[in-house]
């Protein structure tokens with residue numbers, strides 16, 4: 399349920415907090431097979447999601463939960479990786495962000511989807527350490543509207559397991 403706590407905060411467009419990060423896979427990022435370490439990718443996913451949440455809330459947020467993360471295809475040494483993060487929906491004191499990871503083929507420009515993750519971030523008051531309300535999200539495009547709708551179902555599933 400969306401609480402009345404955030405009624406006084408100005409709603410923000412989904413497009414205003416979008417984040418795009420690029421990474422170039424270097425030897426220190428890989429295992430002995432020349433594949434990107436899973437932990438490194440999880441770190442970048444967390445950072446990309448956190449930046450989108452922070453942009454939406456104009457405040458630093460903490461990671462509360464990361465949903466299932468699947469590694470569909472290996473990312474290799476020398477690959478160029480693009481992480482796209484956006485806030486899918488805002489609730490009371492938390493937001494769901496989605497992060498999409500793609501490898502960019504330098505020669506063709508083709509983008510290969512390798513991972514997707516959903517993360518929940520909570521807006522925290524630095525002084526009190528308590529959770530505080532977040533602005534509501536305005537989805538505009540059909541894709542943003544779809545993500546907004548689906549985020550509520552994921553939240554219900556997530557919180558029912560808590």
Ligand SMILES: CC(C)(COP(=O)(O)OP(=O)(O)OC[C@H]1O[C@@H](n2cnc3c(N)ncnc32)[C@H](O)[C@@H]1OP(=O)(O)O)[C@@H](O)C(=O)NCCC(=O)NCCS
Pocket residue numbers: 459460461462463489490491492493518520529556557560
């Ligand atoms: C995240 C945290 C603040 C939640 O604390 P809490 O006591 O459950 O807080 P509240 O009951 O006030 O709930 C705050 C929000 O967190 C959400 N939340 C809490 N646990 C959650 C979980 N496992 N998954 C999804 N959302 C969760 C609640 O639904 C609520 O959101 P809402 O207001 O939009 O409904 C607390 O567990 C924490 O500080 N964890 C450590 C965070 C951290 O260090 N992360 C890594 C570094 S950033």
